[in-house]
Amino acid sequence: MTRESDALISHCPQCGSQALTWPSPKHFSCADCGFVLYLNCAAAVAVIMECQGKILFGVRKHEPQLGMLDLPGGFVDQGESAEEAVRREVQEELGIAIHDMRYLFSFPNKYRYRGIEYDTLDLIFLARWDEPPAVKAADDLADALWVSHDAVEYDKIGFGSLRRAVRRYLEIEYPGLEGGCP
Ligand SMILES: [Zn+2]
Structure with a gap:
């Protein structure tokens, strides 16, 4: 093997x-x-933050995928639910509270850190706002950007699982959302 x-x-x-x-x-x-x-698969979360036809992307401050676009999120801690991990990571990375979210779908990923490749399962959530919250990039993120749906550059998204998630959200999930475009 x-x-x-x-x-x-x-x-x-x-x-x-x-x-x-x-x-x-x-x-x-x-x-x-x-x-x-x-060596089990690690659980990780990422959240598609949606507001006025835009998605919020973080810019990664550290390896792996330094400088690439990312969704807010990270590894689920021991004893934590996926929803708690979303709230904690968004608070740490963007300084805001998330109250409402819903689970969308999951994709497997590989996360290489200091020569070791970790298998993860990335659980993708959706959180929507009517007005953009005042985010401030911190922790693992160097910056935070609102990007219009039609301006998303998939090749700038660092992790394959999150590229697939954003593509699936915009091309399949989003057009069918209740209430249409916010
Ligand atoms: Zn032994």
């Missing part, structure tokens, strides 16, 4: 043995002490 983590995890964390086998891409076991570790 090939996986980049094969080379990165060369010793058993419990006994130090190098007799590791990878029965599947997502778990390894130690032949000497029986230690088993599953």
